[in-house]
Amino acid sequence: MKQLLTFLLMCLLTTAWAQTPQSNLNDKAKLMGTLIDSLTHKPIPYASVALMAGEKTINGCLTDEAGVFELTGLSEGSYTLQITGLGYRPQLIPNLIINRSTNVSALGIVQLSSSAQLLKSVDVVGQAPLIEHQIDKVVYHADKDIGAATGDGADVLRRAPQVTVDVDGTPSLRGSSALRLLINGKPSGLMGNQAADVLRSIPASQIKSVEIITSPASQYDAEGTAGIINIILKRKTIEGVNASLDAVLGSLRSIGNANVTYQRKRLTLVGNIGGNKLWHQVSKGSFSRTDNRFNTQTQQSGSQNDTRYAGNGNIGVELDLSKKSTLMMTLRGNTSVNETNGTGHTQYRAPQETNAISSTIKQWGSDYSVDWITDFRQKLRREGEEISFSTQYSHNEGQPNYQTRLNYEQGALWAERSKGKNNWTEKTAQFDYTLPWKKGSLAMGAKIIYRQLNTQRDVYQLDETLVSEQLNAERSNKLSYEQTVGAFYATTNHTLSDLLSLKLGLRYEFTQLEGLSVSAQYYPVFYQKYGNLFPYIALMRRFKKHDQTLRLVYNKRLQRPGIGYLNPFLSASNPFYRSQGDPSIKPELTDQIELAYSQSKNKYNLNVATYYRLTRQLIERYTRLSLNTLKVIDSTSSQTVVATDTYGNIGVLTSWGVNLFGSFNLSSQWSLRSSINLSTYQLSLQKGYTDLITQTGVQGSINGGTQYQFKKGLSVELSGVCNTPRRNPQGWNNHFSFFSINIRKQLSSKKGYWQLNIVEPFQGIKTFRTEVEGEGFYQTSARFSPFRAFNLSFNLNIGKEIKRQNRGSKINNDDLK
Template sequence: MKRIILLLAIFCSVLSAHAQFGGGGSSIVGKISGTVIDSITKKPVDYATISVFHSGGKAPLNGVVTDEKGKFNLNNLPSGKYKITVAFIGYGTKTFDPVVTTLSKPDNNMGTIILAPSSKSLQQVDVVGQRALIENKIDKIVYNAEKDLTSAGGNASDVLRKVPLVAVDINGNVSLRGDQNVKVLINGKPSGAMANNLADVLRSFPADQIKSVEVITSPSAKYDAEGTAGIINIITKSKNISGVSGAISGGIGTRQNNGNANLNIKQNRLSVTGNFGGNFTWPQVTPTTFHSYNDSLNITSDQTSSRTIKRYAYTGSGELNYDFNNFNAIHSSIRFNQGGFKTNGTTNYHTVTSTTNSIFDALNDTKTVFGGFDWIADYTHKFKQEGHELTFSGEWSHSNTDVNYTNIFSNSSAPSQRATNGGINNEYTAQVDYTLPISKNVKMEAGGKSISRIISSNSNFYKGSGDPANYPYDAGSSNIYDYNQYVTAGYSVFSFTLPKSWSLQTGVRVENTKIEGKSANTTLGLQPFTDNYTTFVPSFAVSKQINGTQTFKLSYSKRIQRPSLLFLNPFVNNSNPQNVSKGNPTLAPEVGQTVEFNYSTYIGASVINASVYYKYSKDFIESTTLPISPPTTTYNNIGYNKSIGMSFFGSVTPIKPLTFRTSINVYTYNGKAYPQYAFLQSSNGAKLQYNIFGSGSLTLSGGFTAETFAILNSPTRTIQGRNPSFGFIGFGMRKDLMKKRASIGINTLSPFKNTIDFDQNISSRHFTQTSHTAFPFRSVGLTFSYNFGKVSFKPDNPLAPKKNGLNDDLKTGGDQNGGGPR
């Protein structure tokens, strides 16, 4: 009831603001159409060039060519007066000025245009625009992935590894400035699959679908409060062109093979896009050694294993946009994904205690399948005043993950085991956003939101011998666990444009969270629980621009991070009898506060961005291994952390065809465990950590482009120890064909080293644990792409409605079953 009252109050305040401040401006678009025929033969003139200018202008705004019937459509034109020119080789150019469209009649059909032959010919003109690989904007950093040729044929993890301030470790875990509490969005929208299974979903996402990646380190109160590190927004490819077009791309290599296809249909106020892609990896063999010692229990455990991993995934999307009229527009999209991986191998276990010496083997077979969809619908109403709008949004996000494993033991008194765990997450979101330009220098944004997350986990265990299909059901270990979370939020943000190039933005967000959990198996000791808390989230930013090329910015933001299903699921994973793992359904959210000072500048073609920041986090969640028998890994609100950091990225072009780029992030980890977890802490004092990326690209004659890059991440610290460093290099080359409609390329990763070693060290009072894994990483692959369709050139429409994010929340984790690079 409280959530409904809050949304009604926000909606009433929106109507009140509209009544007080009024409105003005419009952004409806229309079209100008016609048919071109020959004055003598009366036959259609196909491939005639139609150009549109502002009335009396000299610079073309847009252009198309006529089809085989001589017809043309100049789409997406705001109401106004235009100049239209019609030209074709061997004919005289015809000019019409003005050609008028209005709000009441946005479409203008010019009818039949007669073109007369002439002895003069029109020389072809090509309009070419090129966007930089990295763009530094006032509120975010943009990495234009479609210009990164070394990521072609890869996946989203390969792209994110090269985005400034972002790091992706060998297991696919994503961090932003060293913090894994980052929310990843797709086109400004959340994805239930990414919330619950981020690392695997990113590996299943083809790089060829990604247009750009936006990094927001200090989100305003308009964004959801979750994601203490910030937000990463993946923008997929969707060509802003009129007509029918598409592209096919893919690659084949020694590590991964993929393909992707998209189709775009855009006519006047209607646009429809579709995309489908998939990938699979060749089988990869990964050897691992493991050692642990508990001196209080006098237990030594060792194991060696060799696993073969096979992966597959496919993803698709569809999107529809339509402007009904001058004031009303709808947007709807659906995105689905399906993927999985299968691991099989053998493991040798050796356990020594004060009284026993046990050696046994196991055949391991694990299958993980994940998938789901996100369906989004938006309705936007624009008032007469430019920038004055009201948007209603809704989303249904469904995701599921099934983890099934079988362990067949030999030479062991313990029974063999089989387990299935199915997790289902349904999220229902309703949101309203209102934007009002109060004056030329003041803008207000306000809104409200309701999220309902309904999560269920069904775990079934079977133990016995012989045929695994006939193992008896173990009711004492099996469980059904239901977890529900309800979030209600409201926000208000004010932006001020001040004299002397100063800008100020301040806002506040209030979120109320209600959670409840219930276990069907009361013998497991998981008692039902409920919790209810309210979080006050302010944000502040002030900036100063000098000479249009330098910007100074000081910002403060507070963020929280609610745990996702991976962290909450109490499913006990016994697939490794020497290291059991499970979730913790009683986890509280993390809370982080960040103060950042940023400086950015453009010097010719060079870009420089530098920041210093301080971050304080409390109740932060870490994976910890309890020194019991067997050792059990779970998640806890372990303590607090004070971190100081510095980040820098730059792009320098010493000569026109050559560009160098670098991104460096250096920060401290100084985690302190709460008293109840002090016995687990082994890492004390501030530890310096870093992420470094560097690249160089060279544009050669004949359509050739070459690029090389290197990545180096330091070891990362935790309360209990250290995760390993990670680094590799890559090279790539591409050749454009058919006037840049097609291309072929070759790229390679880690060409001088076949595997990347992953050494992990964990220790606490009376307990140590180490592991070594060699992940196969060296690869070489061929890539291709082809663009098709007869389309018009068109810049981005500045009047197109902006799509805001919905659920940028939930703490997520990496591959809970291990695996390495895919």
């Protein structure tokens, strides 16, 4: 393996040296230009460019990732330039004069129109493509899906191909939640929390598109064994002042958002503010466990009431320092307040005792996060040559709290309270350089990330009045944690022929982490240091007929354990259930091979991808039972069987999978779409975890919909999602499905719309079940949650949009599980 990696690195360096442009290669002329999308003004990579003399092809190439093409060694004469790109209308440029005396003929910018656009000047009723398949990713254009206009980020991802989202809002890609979630190509200060919290903070109406990258190239962080999901937010660049308003009034939650943009010559100012509120929602649940090891039985039932408020905002400045240099600065923030009140009843049966216990629990907290991002880009002399420098500072603070009380039927009482504080800081610096050459390009860069986390949990034992309290030093905890990640990468693109291209990449990442956890007399110190090489190889073959492509990709990635997986603090807000991290967990490593085929025509798009994925040192959560002595307030003790969840490198996971997607335009007004994802789960347990119940099987998801556009701005959409139960080392959880209806009416000014969204009109309460089986025990749980929803949305845009080059940040901190 080391010999292979060394060979790839030598190929990258020698190819870069050999391909670097030299002066006076020949005395013939050359033709240069750049292809961009006529709507988005984004570069079009890997489009076919052919220079024709009559019906004979004289020369040709594929555009690089920046949309740049270059044809060299040309003789004088009159030619026709033929341009074709996947998903775009072919374009011919006739009577193109090549004159050797000018040496270089520059076409400049060439715009291509989407093949799905209907070029009419009156009442365009046609439909633009919802899903776009590019060389290294799939793009879901959420702003063109009327069903994705209400809710939050999780609701949008449920409609995206290859993505599944469970009832709690946690996304998975190809059956694995080990993915990286980015916003506009960058992480958020909220990333220290769960992905579900990040998605809840994003209004659906603000999402422009979702990029799904299943085999990321070397310029991306190696973190995220399942891949990367990049959420692109809407952004308007206009002359003068532009504003937009979005509001959703719903039966389960309400959302509001406002945007303002100002542009004057070289200066652009952007501002956004929004908020959402989850109305009081009451859900019920049940739990049952049979334990043959300790000969106990536990039955629980209860209900809880959830409330949540959240706000977000950002301000941005873009300044063109010159024609070739740009400076961008963005400040964004999020804040939320949440509260859960629950009651329950437990029947606990053991050989020596039987207890009936009533309980109350209150969980509440708040958090806020800020991100400060700076990007500088400088274009150099060659077309497409560029350097960039980016920095990012992120900070997050949270205050999680809980209070629990148990009342035994014998009159005994147990109660405790916990007060917590989290403080997370992340600093990033990154440098990138891009150099195009004849039939290829080179990109290289370096990056460093420093993270620091301090947490504190103070646990108090309460008396009967729930007022007097005493600190429980054994349960209280302080944690100090630092992590440093350094990375270097290089990638090369090669156009081997008119229809064949090759991309090679190599990335090295070094990781060092250390932490100290303090709890009474327990002082565990954990320290890890490791370095990894991550090769990337992609070969793409384009076929002239029907805009077909075939792509074969190999890459290697890793998944570092997040602090929640490492922290040894014992969290026990429920005395019958505890969770604890393991500081000895190592990163999981994944090798993946993917073969993908796509075909695009005016009336349909088809994509089929198959993959093989092998994950070593798999990180998974598992449950084990143990006896625990519970000290109640009257100084007596009660022994109970406690379930403890923790994490470990439990074994090797092998997965085969297939992704199918198709969209069909039955007419200019009526379209259909469907996506099917299937994958296997084959787990081999390693020593120390053989008491777990090995699970094998198939899991998958399907989503689809149909949309019809009537005249006068009226649209109707029906859609549905169904996820099979997700496998885990000890069972399965969360079968999930829903059905929705969307009716949208465009305003007469065509600058906004009204929309009615109905979710699960025929089922008010949905049931979500989980099954866990371990050594000597079997348990099931069910949650009954309100799901039927009625949402009325309003959107209004003010101002005239113009098109301008996209200037996204280079920072992608996609590296924590």
